[in-house]
Amino acid sequence: MVEAQSWTTRRSSNPRLETSVDIPSTPTGEVRYGTTNNIFASFSATSFVSPTILTALIIASWYFSNIGVLLLNKYLLSFYGYKYPIFLTMLHMISCTFYSLIAIRWFQIVPFQQILSRKQFLKIFALSAIFCFSVVCGNTSLRYLPVSFNQAIGATTPFFTAIFAFLITCKKESAEVYLALMPVVFGIVLASNSEPLFHLFGFLMCVGSTAGRALKSVVQGLLLTSDSEKLHSMNLLLYMAPMAATILLPFTLYIEGNVFAKTLDKGRNDSFMVFLLIGNATVAYLVNLTNFLVTKHTSALTLQVLGNAKAAVAAVVSVLIFKNPVTVMGISGFAVTIMGVVLYSEAKKRSKTTAH
Secondary structure, three states, rough: OOOEEEOOOOOOOHHOOOOOOOOOOOHHHHHHHHOOOOOHHOOOOOOOHHHHHHHHHHHHHHHHHHHHHHHHHHHHHHHHHOOOOOHHHHHHHEEEHHHHHHHHHHOOOOOOOOOHHHHHHHHHHHHHHHHHHHHHHHHHHHHOOOOHHHHHHOHHHHHHHHHHHHHHHOOOOOOHHHHHHHHHHHHHHHHHHOOOOHHHHHHHHHHHHHHHHHHHHHHHHHHOOOOOOOOOOHHHHHHHHHHHHHHHHHHHHHHOOEEEEEEEEHHHHOOHHHHHHHHHHHHHHHHHHHHHHHHHHHHHHHHHHHHHHHHHHHHHHHHHHHHOOOOOHHHHHHHHHHHHHHHHHHHHHHHHHHOO
């Protein structure tokens, strides 16, 4: 799951559940390496549809995949009775590995990049560990919290990003940026106090997931700094996914027991569960693919704006589907948080403009 954006910003959504990876904004393969002889070079979708329609379809696919993986995770873990969030996350990573190999080595959607040194490998492995923590915490929280509240907490990522950026890099933001973060925190306090289905453990897991995503974005900006070490988002996913699956394997065996045998046993008697798992893992990869396509056909800023709206859309859709109770105070808190995220994004843009 991989998003093109800078480490100083947050993709806003929450990506936590979707197994998507926060990554720095990078130029497309055509810009960095020249035009490649891939399958899309001679057979482009734009030959049959206008660029406007193509962009609209890509954005619609982005919403479908991001909200879809969130709702599928919630359905599997909370309603369907599949209580193995670590193993489910590992399936996502295996799926991302498989589809990434096909997309890069066969369809050549971006030029293939190799890891050039042991140092670079260790850096990517460290990012994978942080990524695992974030995604597992996010998926675990879905067992205990409604999606709407989960998304409200996820919207506070800019707050954690600013904290980690200051603690790790001593980077100070403008007063306007810090002021914009106040409604982000205030809104989640309102939502938490009025959430009918509040669960302390689920809340802590969700906060851990949000903080983990923010930490990864900051650490990634520090580790992969040189031009020789920077990887395209899709190549980074190709390497991080198998590393993440390897990290998760001992944890799922120790914490969730013989989950392989349990899943196979359930699958023999319930073919629909197999369909759900395969579909869920596939959509998890599509989150990363559509992130890349949206950035390629629009911009990283557009992706950020879509992410701001996605949290609200996902919350509304989840309430309509799962019928979880909501309060006026909870809705107000969520709205205040989203407003704070928008103000934060605008303040960051003005701060960058002033700096230049």
